[in-house]
Amino acid sequence: MTACAVETAATQWNGPGGSEGSGGGAARGGDGPGICSHGAHGAHRSPALAFSADGGYAARLAGSGDARYPERWTLDGPEAYAVPLPLYQPEEPDTAVLPLADGRVLIHRRTAGRQLFSLLYPSGPETGELTLGGVETPSADGYGAAVLLPPSPDGARAHLLVPGPGDGSGGIVTAIWLVAGGSFGPEFVAEVPGRCTGGVWLDRTGRLLALDRQREPGGPVKAVAVDLERGGEVSPLLQIAPDSNDRLLLAAPDSGLLVVRSDAPGDDRIGWGVLGGERPVRFPDCLRVPGGAVIPFAVQPGQALQPDGCAVAFTVATGTGPVPAVWRPRGRELRPLAAPDGWFPGTGRWTPEGVLQLPYAGPATPCGVALLTPPAEPPDAPGDPGAAGSGPRPAAALRPVPLQQAPLMGRTRTG
16 A cells, blocks of 8 residues: 655745745746646646757747747747747647757647647748658547647657557557657557556656556546556556545656645645655645645756755746745745746746746747746754655666555545
């Protein structure tokens, strides 16, 4: 049996009026209302602006109404700037764009029964387009539910999830396709039994992909790890309680920090654990905002063996509008930050040094990135339960989080 623990000693959200950090700009992962960015039944919602794996580029679908077009942002220079990439006709509102590390932008279009892919790039005053091909999605379910995943950690590849009926079994399977970075256009990679959503990379090579899988209709959703180099071999990742829905929202491969969402405590809660760790998944009370939604969108990289000090950025949506906030497991406090005007809520990335980059756009600044540096948390005091035993186990294989048997604290059975 696996377990969870509710952290009741926590600070209270002090509202969007306060702010932490130093502002500045060069010049933007289910069921249950407003908890995470995975929508109904875990369906993924494309961000307003997507980053490349190394953060050197970003892309979005700019414009409005019937005049939408791809736009690429260059972020690795002294000043951010945008390049529009329009083509011969406006894009549909459900078109997705994803920047690659080489500066090209993958565009994902939906047509009747197919998912089509091309690479866009500036070509003088025009937009160049390299057609990659398409993936057949004959079922209505696959057409609407096909999801373009975040770029692989190497920045050169992109994958697509396509749910559909299994061969003669009557059940649902999810196909994983490599749609950019292959040799001959879209390439089939693996097939996973069950309906899969989400999509979080667990390593720096693009081999291990975490998916939220519902094995049977009406059954619980459990995060699993899929090994793309072993034909889609599936291993359990989150099994907090037998009947709970356990989803993975974010992962930091360097530190091992996992940000999860589960109803194991009795209702939907945001929690954290450590990949390969032996402590129960924890659900801090500070990550609950009465009357508001708490949505994690970025986790700090580069914090080797320091999951407690790893910063996580959240969008806190209240009646006064969305506010960015930062939380660290060590600090046990959700601190609001000052967002720039025109910030794309739920969008941003951390540098290894702890600088949060928030992209924004407006009439005065069509392309900008605010740099926020929240103060670091003090080290845990000796005997602090937040520190002991929370580091990842060296060379640990992918296993459920947590691993050991522990009493359930504050949990009521659902269903």
